[in-house]
Amino acid sequence: MNIQDKIIMMSKLSIYNKNLDRKKSKVTNFYLTDYVYLRNLKARIFALLGCAIIISIYIVNKISSEEFDIQKFNYFLELKKLGILVFFIVMFCTTINTVISFKKYKKIDEKNKKYFNLISKLESLKKMDENLEEESTYYKSKGDIKENESNALF
Numbered sequence: 001m002n003i004q005d006k007i008i009m010m011s012k013l014s015i016y017n018k019n020l021d022r023k024k025s026k027v028t029n030f031y032l033t034d035y036v037y038l039r040n041l042k043a044r045i046f047a048l049l050g051c052a053i054i055i056s057i058y059i060v061n062k063i064s065s066e067e068f069d070i071q072k073f074n075y076f077l078e079l080k081k082l083g084i085l086v087f088f089i090v091m092f093c094t095t096i097n098t099v100i101s102f103k104k105y106k107k108i109d110e111k112n113k114k115y116f117n118l119i120s121k122l123e124s125l126k127k128m129d130e131n132l133e134e135e136s137t138y139y140k141s142k143g144d145i146k147e148n149e150s151n152a153l154f
Contacts, residue, residue, distance in 0.1 A: 006125060009118055016115050032109075036101045043097035044090055051086045058082075 062068060062078075 006122070009122055009125075013115070013118050013122070016111070016118075032102070032105050035105050036098055039101040040094050040097055043093045047090045047093040048086070051089055055082055055086070
């Protein structure tokens with residue numbers, strides 16, 4: 001490979017490093033399953049908090065209405081409805097977040113593979129250059145020895 005190709009590869013690496021942000025490096029510190037698990041845990045917590053806010057608003061609205069009769073109010077039926085609603089909201093958020101997390105992790109992982117492939121190519125080129133330099137110095141020293149032997153004969 002010539003010097004231009006090396007420069008192109010090095011510029012690609014520097015562009016990647018420049019565009020690499022902290023989020024991408026944090027993502028690759030996890031295994032895929034761990035990353036998805038943590039993201040789903042956060043999504044479930046926020047979904048439950050959102051449901052708690054909505055349920056509290058619903059209950060306050062129900063109690064403050066003029067039609068509300070505490071003796072005729074069926075608490076078990078209301079809790080059952082709200083429980084089912086919360087369950088489906090949390091499952092929906094978990095499913096959507098799982099798909100998004102998988103895609104995000106795979107995309108970042110592919111970029112990192114390309115980056116590490118470029119690094120390995122540059123390292124192999126460096127080793128090849130070092131080997132060529134060693135061979136050239138070896139042959140130069142052999143040539144110096146032959147010249148010294150021929151000068152010694154004359």
